Each structure stands twice: as structure tokens, then as C-alpha cells.
Amino acid sequence: MDGYEIKQEKLYTVEIPDPNRPDIATFLYKENGKVFIGTDIFLDEVPNYKWKNEPENQLTESEIKKDFEWAWQFREEVD
Numbered sequence: 001m002d003g004y005e006i007k008q009e010k011l012y013t014v015e016i017p018d019p020n021r022p023d024i025a026t027f028l029y030k031e032n033g034k035v036f037i038g039t040d041i042f043l044d045e046v047p048n049y050k051w052k053n054e055p056e057n058q059l060t061e062s063e064i065k066k067d068f069e070w071a072w073q074f075r076e077e078v079d
Helices: 061-074
Strands: 012-016 024-031 034-041 075-077
Touching: 012 061, 024 061, 034 061, 061 075
Parallel strands: none
Antiparallel strands: 012 024, 012 075, 024 034
16 A cells, blocks of 8 residues: 555453452453453353453453553453
8 A cells, every 4th residue: 555554553352360260251341332341251160261352352552541541451462
């Protein structure tokens, strides 16, 4: 494109650690333009990180920091 490169904004997942509940993942997700705290329960008690691949769980820095700046420390960049 005429020497121009469109730079994609980096995406992150945010899992909030809870050492007392290894059977649950607590994370940030987006719905209808707002960010919420959600959970995923591992019925077999084995951690499953499929939730990280879902687009609604991949957020930009500004989306995370708007209401959950404290959670930025738990971010993990999406590959």
C-alpha cells in the first residue's frame, strides 16, 4: 500500500490470579463495548486456557486501563 504500513494495536489477555481456586480462571472480557470480570470453571479441575483464544477476551491496553488499570499488571500479550 504505497509504502504505508497499518500498525495493529497490541492485544492482551488478563487473568487475575487466585491461588486458592486452581479450578477457576478469572479474567477480563469485553461484551457490547464494555469490559467485565468473568470466570471459567474447569470441571475436571485441570486448567484450560482455551478462553485466551476467544476474541472477546483479547483486549487493547486502553480497554483494560479504562476501568481496570489495577489489572494491567496481569496482562499477557497475545501472539
